[in-house]
Amino acid sequence: MSKGTHRAYIFTLSAIVLIILAWLIYTGQDYYQVALKERFYHDDHQQLKPSGVFGHGYGIMGSLALLIGVGSYMARKRWRTLSKVGVLKHWLEFHIFLCTLGPLLILFHTAFKFGGIVAISFWAMVAVFVSGIIGRFIYLQIPRTIQGRELSLNEVKNMKSDLKAILTEKYQLDEETTRFTEEAADNKNKSKVKSLLKGKLPQKDFKNALKLVNHEISLNKRIERLNTMQNLFKYWHVVHLPFALIMLVIMIIHVVVVTILGYRWIF
Amino acid sequence: MNGLAKIVAIILVNLMYTLTGLAQLSPGKLVEAHAHLEGLSNCTKCHTLGAKITNKKCLDCHTLLKNRIDQKLGYHASEKVFGKPCIQCHSDHHGRDFEIIRFKKDTFNHDLTGYTLKGAHANTDCGECHKDEHIENPKIREKEYSYLGLNSECLTCHTDYHQNTLASACSDCHGFEAFEPAVNFNHDETDFTLKGKHREVECDDCHEVTTRSGKEFHEFAGVDHNSCADCHTDVHDNKFGQNCQRCHTEESFFKVKGIDQFDHSKTGFELEGKHSFLDCRSCHQNNYTAPIEHSRCSDCHEDYHQGQFAENGTSHDCAECHDVNGFEKTSFSIQEHNKTDFPLEGAHLATPCIACHKTGKKWDFANMGETCIDCHENIHDPYLDQSYYEDEGCESCHSVDMWSTIDFNHSITEFELQGAHREQSCRDCHFEERNGNSMQRFSELNSECTNCHQDIHYGQFEKSGTTDCTRCHAFENWEASRFDHDNTLFPLDGKHEDVACYKCHEEKTIEGNTFTEYKIEEFKCEDCHQ
Numbered sequence: 118m119s120k121g122t123h124r125a126y127i128f129t130l131s132a133i134v135l136i137i138l139a140w141l142i143y144t145g146q147d148y149y150q151v152a153l154k155e156r157f158y159h160d161d162h163q164q165l166k167p168s169g170v171f172g173h174g175y176g177i178m179g180s181l182a183l184l185i186g187v188g189s190y191m192a193r194k195r196w197r198t199l200s201k202v203g204v205l206k207h208w209l210e211f212h213i214f215l216c217t218l219g220p221l222l223i224l225f226h227t228a229f230k231f232g233g234i235v236a237i238s239f240w241a242m243v244a245v246f247v248s249g250i251i252g253r254f255i256y257l258q259i260p261r262t263i264q265g266r267e268l269s270l271n272e273v274k275n276m277k278s279d280l281k282a283i284l285t286e287k288y289q290l291d292e293e294t295t296r297f298t299e300e301a302a303d304n305k306n307k308s309k310v311k312s313l314l315k316g317k318l319p320q321k322d323f324k325n326a327l328k329l330v331n332h333e334i335s336l337n338k339r340i341e342r343l344n345t346m347q348n349l350f351k352y353w354h355v356v357h358l359p360f361a362l363i364m365l366v367i368m369i370i371h372v373v374v375v376t377i378l379g380y381r382w383i384f
Numbered sequence: 385m386n387g388l389a390k391i392v393a394i395i396l397v398n399l400m401y402t403l404t405g406l407a408q409l410s411p412g413k414l415v416e417a418h419a420h421l422e423g424l425s426n427c428t429k430c431h432t433l434g435a436k437i438t439n440k441k442c443l444d445c446h447t448l449l450k451n452r453i454d455q456k457l458g459y460h461a462s463e464k465v466f467g468k469p470c471i472q473c474h475s476d477h478h479g480r481d482f483e484i485i486r487f488k489k490d491t492f493n494h495d496l497t498g499y500t501l502k503g504a505h506a507n508t509d510c511g512e513c514h515k516d517e518h519i520e521n522p523k524i525r526e527k528e529y530s531y532l533g534l535n536s537e538c539l540t541c542h543t544d545y546h547q548n549t550l551a552s553a554c555s556d557c558h559g560f561e562a563f564e565p566a567v568n569f570n571h572d573e574t575d576f577t578l579k580g581k582h583r584e585v586e587c588d589d590c591h592e593v594t595t596r597s598g599k600e601f602h603e604f605a606g607v608d609h610n611s612c613a614d615c616h617t618d619v620h621d622n623k624f625g626q627n628c629q630r631c632h633t634e635e636s637f638f639k640v641k642g643i644d645q646f647d648h649s650k651t652g653f654e655l656e657g658k659h660s661f662l663d664c665r666s667c668h669q670n671n672y673t674a675p676i677e678h679s680r681c682s683d684c685h686e687d688y689h690q691g692q693f694a695e696n697g698t699s700h701d702c703a704e705c706h707d708v709n710g711f712e713k714t715s716f717s718i719q720e721h722n723k724t725d726f727p728l729e730g731a732h733l734a735t736p737c738i739a740c741h742k743t744g745k746k747w748d749f750a751n752m753g754e755t756c757i758d759c760h761e762n763i764h765d766p767y768l769d770q771s772y773y774e775d776e777g778c779e780s781c782h783s784v785d786m787w788s789t790i791d792f793n794h795s796i797t798e799f800e801l802q803g804a805h806r807e808q809s810c811r812d813c814h815f816e817e818r819n820g821n822s823m824q825r826f827s828e829l830n831s832e833c834t835n836c837h838q839d840i841h842y843g844q845f846e847k848s849g850t851t852d853c854t855r856c857h858a859f860e861n862w863e864a865s866r867f868d869h870d871n872t873l874f875p876l877d878g879k880h881e882d883v884a885c886y887k888c889h890e891e892k893t894i895e896g897n898t899f900t901e902y903k904i905e906e907f908k909c910e911d912c913h914q
Contacts, residue, residue, distance in 0.1 A: 153412070154482040157475045167411065230412065378427070379436040 118207065126207070130214040137218060141225045144171070149229050156228070165228060168375070172226055173382045179222030180368060183242070186215025187361060209256075213249065220246045238367035244360040252353050258346040260339055267347070280333050288318055288326050302333045310334070412477035415484045430476075442470040448524055448532055458532070462496035487531075499536045503560025513541045547596055549605040576609045580634025590615050619674070623650065637672070653678045657708025681706070692750035726754050730784030756782075767824035772797075799831045803859025812836075833857075842894075844903040874907045888912055 118126065148161040156162055164171045190212035193199045220242050227239055260268045280302060284295040294313055301309040310330045318326055339346075414422055421429055429445075432438045443450040452458040459465055474484050489510055494501045501508075510531070518541050519525045519533030534540050538554035545563075557569035571578045582590075592603050608614040612628040616637075624631065633641050648655045655662075664672060667684050677683035681702035688711065693700045705716040714737075721728050728735075740759050741747050752758060756778035764773070772792075773780035781792045790810050794801040805813075813829065813836050815822050829835045833853035845851050856867040869876045880888075885900075892901045904911070 154479050157478055157482070158486055377433055378431045379434045 118204065123207070127210065130210065134214065134218050134221065138221055141175070141221070145225065145228075149225075153230055156230075167226055167228055167230070168380050170383070172228055173380065175222045176226030177382055179219045179224075179226055180372065182215045182219035182222060183364075183368075186212050186219055187365070189215075206261075213253065216246065216249060238364050238371060241360045241364035241367065245357060245364055248353065248357045248360065252350075252357055255346055255350050255353055258339060258342065259350060260336075260343075280330065283329065284326065288322055290314075290317060290326075298330060302330050303337065305334045305338055307331060307334055410477060413479050414476050415478070415482045416480050417484065418476055419480065437469065437471040439470050442474075448521070448530075452532065457498060459497040462498070464493075464496050504562060505560055545602070546604060547599070547601060549603075581636055582634050658710055659708050689747070689749060692748070726752065731786055732784055764824060764826065767828070768826035772826075799829070804861060805859055840899060841902060842897050842899045844899075844901070874904070 145161065145165050148156065148159050148165045151159050156166070163169050166172050167176060190208055193202065193205065193208045223239065223242060227236075231239060260272075281295055281299050284290045284298060285292070290298070294317060298310055298313050301307075301313060307330075311327060314323055314326055314330070317323075410422070410424075410427075413419075418430075430437060430441050432441060443453070449458075449460060453461045453466065455461070476482070476484060505513075513534060514529075514531050516525050519530070520535075520540075521533050524530050524533035537552065538558075539552055542554065542563075544552075550557075555568065557566040559567035561567070587602070591607060594601050594603060611626055612632075613626055616628070618626070618628075631641060631646060667676060667678075668674070682699065685702060687699055687702075689699075691699055702711075705714045707713070707715055718728050718733060738747075740752065741749055743759075755776065757776045760778065762776055762778075765776075770776070781790050783789055783791060792810075814825050816825050817823075825835075832850060834851055837853065839846075839851050839853075841851070843851065845855070854866065856864040858865045876883075888904070889900050889902050891898055893899075
């Protein structure tokens with residue numbers, strides 16, 4: 118997938134989420150703002166109540182989105198047959214898309230009424246959603262191959278470029294500037310790097326040189342906290358996965374119960 | 385199992401355990417009335433597996449309502465509601481204080497309950513009727529509130545003012561706007577149709593307001609009405625029996641029907657003469673049967689004579705002069721009149737009463753006076769000297785027989801009647817036509833002949849301005865019996881005695897007057913003879 122295609126892919130997924138969110142708000146803003154005990158007598162209640170044509174639909178669609186989002190991503194990660202299909206990053210992005218859209222639909226399925234066992238599922242879903250955002254942050258802190266595999270510490274260190282040689286040879290900086298810049302990069306002091314390089318290079322070179330040094334600083338930071346992040350990520354899974362499982366289990370109970378009671382949407 | 389998997393498993397198991405402990409599948413708290421149905425074990429008391437909420441389960445509990453629906457009674461059995469899922473209007477799991485019955489009093493169509501709110505009912509607060517004391521069924525009454533339990537009988541809510549004396553179908557008589565008046569009541573549908581004045585009288589006049597069981601009570605049922613006297617007082621004291629309708633109608637007691645058949649003689653006052661043609665109201669002005677005085681005519685009749693016949697303050701009764709055949713005629717006879725201070729004599733006997741007693745518009749009887757002049761006009765004043773009829777006493781000359789019959793001694797005057805004068809009527813001398821009017825001449829006459837007679841001699845024998853006819857004429861006729869030609873300046877001798885008078889006394893005309901010339905100034909022979 119080219120960069121442009123990827124951008125379009127991300128844009129499309131984001132747009133779908135935003136459009137659906139806007140439509141959900143637009144359709145039900147009046148109903149959802151009504152006090153719970155007044156909702157039954159609202160004109161839109163029959164459509165937007167959790168068991169209504171729309172409300173129930175949101176629940177089913179949201180659940181399917183979650184199931185597909187979680188299931189597909191887990192399958193891609195765990196099933197060897199799928200390990201070569203696509204880039205894991207894109208799978209993750211699709212996972213994030215569906216697992217954002219799913220909770221969103223389920224949120225409107227609940228009609229913002231949080232009670233009973235299914236509320237636990239809901240809050241578990243919220244926890245998974247929030248933890249997913251945190252996880253995404255941690256995930257970015259761990260350098261990976263293009264396939265998404267984590268790089269080892271050595272692999273990361275090998276990624277470091279010879280900053281001194283590049284600054285001296287490519288940008289013709291004097292030895293003193295090069296040395297100070299290298300020191301500042303080691304100290305992860307971006308502002309100092311900027312002040313050192315400012316005025317000593319043409320504008321274009323200045324930007325490229327600054328980008329190079331900042332990348333180096335970032336790499337230094339990652340190397341420095343790689344171990345921490347790797348540990349955090351292990352613990353993150355302890356939160357993210359169980360909540361997802363709780364959500365799924367209760368959701369299944371919820372679905373089974375309401376189905377038994379006869380709430381079968383349009384079927 | 386690695387360490388991470390263990391941790392995950394522990395968390396999951398704990399969470400599941402907690403959730404199972406909560407055992408909370410309910411999507412929200414049940415309403416207060418259903419609070420006893422909270423809990424996982426109670427779900428199926430309302431929910432039917434595979435069929436959501438069914439009416440059957442609702443009505444399994446709500447049996448009172450079910451009974452009403454089964455009987456096709458009430459709002460839930462109405463066409464609009466019957467067959468709809470209960471849950472469509474009555475949802476739950478919305479919290480304890482949720483209004484599971486949202487009842488909009490202002491817009492609720494009460495017609496659907498099978499009882500249309502009419503008239504004042506439409507403006508009455510629901511709670512005025514739907515309250516415990518009006519609910520018969522104790523099970524419904526126990527409920528905190530319910531709109532069940534009322535039936536459509538008026539007495540369910542309204543007190544029986546008639547205290548079970550009338551049929552319970554109040555609306556047969558009363559409308560829905562107000563208890564009073566009873567607009568649907570038609571008295572004609574009762575055993576006693578209202579006619580005439582009965583239509584106008586207040587109900588209370590016949591239907592007495594009393595107190596029964598400590599409450600005001602209007603007696604409508606059981607009012608005796610077979611006889612008029614059930615309500616009306618018999619003012620006749622049963623003199624005419626109990627069948628009032630023989631004489632009276634419902635229109636008015638004062639209008640008596642069949643009056644022709646009414647025997648007034650039973651009243652002690654038989655109607656005779658003009659009385660028998662009178663309208664009853666002429667005498668019985670207020671009430672036919674109210675006693676009226678009738679011993680004297682003046683009890684009904686006004687004293688036309690205004691007390692003229694009163695003596696010592698008491699008037700004679702009309703019947704002394706009049707009878708029932710009319711006031712115009714009178715039984716007051718001449719004999720009666722002759723007992724008065726003015727007995728009728730002569731022409732007065734033939735004079736109609738009106739001539740003396742009705743000189744104006746009204747009859748007048750009292751203080752008529754006794755002298756002629758009280759009635760008659762003294763036509764002689766001022767033509768006749770009153771010395772001849774002192775105190776205007778006509779009797780000096782006239783009598784009551786006839787005005788023209790005069791009995792007067794003319795000799796008391798200066799002119800005693802003699803000769804032909806005795807044969808003349810008074811008028812011949814004492815009345816004279818002047819300018820077409822007959823004028824009296826009494827005082828203006830004296831004893832001179834020329835007062836009456838014309839001097840056809842045109843003053844030939846006048847002496848000192850007076851012509852004394854009696855010197856030649858007597859009173860028997862106009863013959864000059866007292867004339868002696870010898871006493872004249874020319875006594876007749878010889879042949880003159882045989883000569884016709886006109887031979888010497890010729891007719892002459894002077895100033896248009898033609899007369900015989902007796903007074904011959906020159907009577908020498910040659911004056912006559914040639």
